[in-house]
Amino acid sequence: MRLVKAILLRLLFGALSLLFISFVTFVAGEFAPGDPATILGGEKASLATIQQIRHNLGLDMPWPSRYVRFLDHALHGDFGVSYYSTHEPVRDILARTIPLTLKMATEAIILASAIGILFGAIAAIYQRKFADKSILTLSTLGVTTPNFVLVPILVYIFCLRMDRLPITWTNPLVAPEIFYFILPVTILSARPAALITRLTRASMIDTLDQEFIRTAVAKGVPRGRLLIRHALRNAILPVITTIGTSFGFLLTGSFVLERAFLMPGLGSTVIEAIQQIDMPVVQAGVLVTGAMFIFLNLLVDILLPILDPRIRESQV
Numbered sequence: 001m002r003l004v005k006a007i008l009l010r011l012l013f014g015a016l017s018l019l020f021i022s023f024v025t026f027v028a029g030e031f032a033p034g035d036p037a038t039i040l041g042g043e044k045a046s047l048a049t050i051q052q053i054r055h056n057l058g059l060d061m062p063w064p065s066r067y068v069r070f071l072d073h074a075l076h077g078d079f080g081v082s083y084y085s086t087h088e089p090v091r092d093i094l095a096r097t098i099p100l101t102l103k104m105a106t107e108a109i110i111l112a113s114a115i116g117i118l119f120g121a122i123a124a125i126y127q128r129k130f131a132d133k134s135i136l137t138l139s140t141l142g143v144t145t146p147n148f149v150l151v152p153i154l155v156y157i158f159c160l161r162m163d164r165l166p167i168t169w170t171n172p173l174v175a176p177e178i179f180y181f182i183l184p185v186t187i188l189s190a191r192p193a194a195l196i197t198r199l200t201r202a203s204m205i206d207t208l209d210q211e212f213i214r215t216a217v218a219k220g221v222p223r224g225r226l227l228i229r230h231a232l233r234n235a236i237l238p239v240i241t242t243i244g245t246s247f248g249f250l251l252t253g254s255f256v257l258e259r260a261f262l263m264p265g266l267g268s269t270v271i272e273a274i275q276q277i278d279m280p281v282v283q284a285g286v287l288v289t290g291a292m293f294i295f296l297n298l299l300v301d302i303l304l305p306i307l308d309p310r311i312r313e314s315q316v
Contacts, residue, residue: 010100079284112193120200142194192246
């Protein structure tokens with residue numbers, strides 16, 4: 001019962017956080033330069049036409065009423081239409097761009113988790129030996145090297161020098177889709193892989209020093225079973241939190257890479273909308289990204305006490 005109450009409390013805080021994000025996005029739209037009615041009406045629109053558009057958008061209402069209307073429409077997935085191009089509904093833009101961003105972030109976190117857990121466990125098993133020192137050096141480089149440094153280096157090597165991968169997204173695609181994801185996913189996964197490696201190593205070392213591990217060794221438990229079923233299984237739990245948090249950051253971290261590789265995802269679309277002051281797209285992108293980030297953190301908070309009964313009471 002206490003666990004259920006704790007989960008409900010976290011859901012409440014998540015809803016309040018999302019409400020705060022919605023308010024920030026609404027205020028950003030209010031203070032953005034330009035008049036939406038004038039943009040939608042065009043330069044040759046008459047004053048009557050512009051006033052009619054303002055009325056249809058609710059811009060002649062007090063801002064609290066507009067905020068409530070914005071919330072109501074957002075809850076129903078209605079974020080209005082884009083100010084530019086063909087005035088496409090923002091809901092359609094999200095439906096078209098979110099899958100690519102989610103796919104990119106999911107592949108990156110899977111790759112980062114696999115590399116981080118594997119190399120972190122190896123570093124802990126061979127603590128203070130050559131393998132451990134080499135992995136620590138690589139993980140330090142992964143943490144400290146920013147993406148904007150990796151992008152030109154890897155593009156030069158694999159795209160220009162070796163000519164093995166496409167530089168940017170093309171429409172239509174001239175190669176299998178996986179080739180367009182290799183560099184962005186690799187670059188995006190570098191930092192979280194390094195963080196997960198270091199955390200797994202520290203957690204694994206701490207677990208190997210526990211009394212139940214020494215007891216298992218005294219009982220003659222095989223080394224492979226000891227390391228995987230006893231040590232790694234218990235050491236992996238703190239890593240789950242980092243994986244969940246990293247996945248949330250990857251959703252926004254992919255924005256720059258999508259722009260760099262001209263990938264038609266949510267990130268590049270939002271950046272382009274910011275440059276054009278296309279506030280409905282910006283507001284929807286920020287709100288949806290914030291909702292996904294909050295959901296992932298809530299999921300991790302809920303899973304941890306369920307997976308580990310030892311910390312259930314302390315988290316409750």
